[in-house]
Amino acid sequence: MRRWALIVLLLSATAQVQAQAAKSALATLKFSLENGRGCEASIREIPSSAPEQQFAISCEGKPLLTYSTGDDLVDLSRDSSAGDRIVTRWEGGSHFRMAIFHVSATDRSTTAQKVFDETPAFAPDFLVAPDVVLVYRDKRFVGSEAIPSRTDVYQWKDGEYDLVKSWKWKDDMRYADRFCVLDVKTLSCPVTPLPLK
Numbered sequence: 501m502r503r504w505a506l507i508v509l510l511l512s513a514t515a516q517v518q519a520q521a522a523k524s525a526l527a528t529l530k531f532s533l534e535n536g537r538g539c540e541a542s543i544r545e546i547p548s549s550a551p552e553q554q555f556a557i558s559c560e561g562k563p564l565l566t567y568s569t570g571d572d573l574v575d576l577s578r579d580s581s582a583g584d585r586i587v588t589r590w591e592g593g594s595h596f597r598m599a600i601f602h603v604s605a606t607d608r609s610t611t612a613q614k615v616f617d618e619t620p621a622f623a624p625d626f627l628v629a630p631d632v633v634l635v636y637r638d639k640r641f642v643g644s645e646a647i648p649s650r651t652d653v654y655q656w657k658d659g660e661y662d663l664v665k666s667w668k669w670k671d672d673m674r675y676a677d678r679f680c681v682l683d684v685k686t687l688s689c690p691v692t693p694l695p696l697k
Contacts, residue, residue: 525542525543525544526543526544526545526553526573527542527543527573527575527576528540528541528542528543529541529542529576529577529578529586531578533559533584533603533604533605533610534582534584534605535605535606535607537559537560537605537610538559538560539557539558539559539560539603539610540557540558540559541555541556541557541576541586541601542555542556543555543556543573543576543588544556546568551570552568552569552570553568553569553570553571553572553573553590554566554567554568555567555568555569555588555599555601557586557601557603557612559603559605559610559612560610562610564603564610564611564612565601565612565613565614567599567601567614569590569597569599570592571590571591571592571595571597572590572591572592573588573589573590574589574590574591574596574623575588575589576588576589579600579626579628579631580628584602584603584604585600585601585602585603585615585656586600586601586603587600587626588600588601589623589624589626592619594621595619595620595621596619596620596621596622596623596624597617597618597619598616598617598618598623598624598626598633598635599614599616599617600614600615600616600617600626600633600661601613601614601615602615602659604659615659615660615661616633616654616661618633618635620635620636620637620648621636621637621639621646621648622636622637622639622647622648623636624636625678625679627682630655630682631655631656632653632654632655632656632664632682633653633654633656633661634651634652634653634654634678634679634681635651635652635653635654636648636650636651636678637649637650637651637652638650642674645675647669647674647675648669648675648678649668649669649673650666650667650668650669650694651666651667651669651678651681651691652665652666653665653666653667653681653682663696663697664696665681665693665696666693666694666695666696666697667681667684667689667691667692667693667694668691668692668693668694669690669691670690670691670692671690672690673689673690673691677689677690
C-alpha cells in the first residue's frame, strides 16, 4: 500500500514540476501601445514528446495570438522603442527562422497578427532604416565556408512585408558585403537584379 502511495506522490510531483515548467517563460517582453494599453510578448517551452516553444502576445491580460515552433529561441525584440512589431529569431537544425508580429490597437480593440515568417539556411537581417528584412538564400561554398548566393529584400509598407528586390550574388560577393544590396551604385555591389517571384 505504501509503495502505491509513494508512486502516486511521485507522479503527482512530476506533473506539478511539468506544469510549473510550462508556466515559466523563457523570455518576456513588456510594452505599451500608443493608446496606453499594456501588452506582453512571451515565449514558453511546452513539454511533450517533441518539445516546442510557444510564443504568445496578450494585451491587458487578454490573449491575442499564439505561435508554436520546434525551433529554439535566439532573441525577442521590438522594431523600435515605440514600435508595434515584435521580432523573433529562432534556430533550427539546418535553418534559421524569423517571425515578425504586428500589434495594432483602436479605441475599441487590439489585434495581433503574424506578418512575416521565413526559414532560410542563413540568419536574416532585420533593419529599421530602411525598414527592411534581408533574407539570404541559395547556399554556395567558397572553400569550406558556406555563404548565400541570393538576397531577397522585404520592405515594411502599409502593414505588411512585400518582396521589393531580389539580387543574385556574383562570385566575388562575400558574406561581409551582404548589406551592399541597399546601396548598389555607391558601393559597387557585386550583384545583379533578379526578377521578383
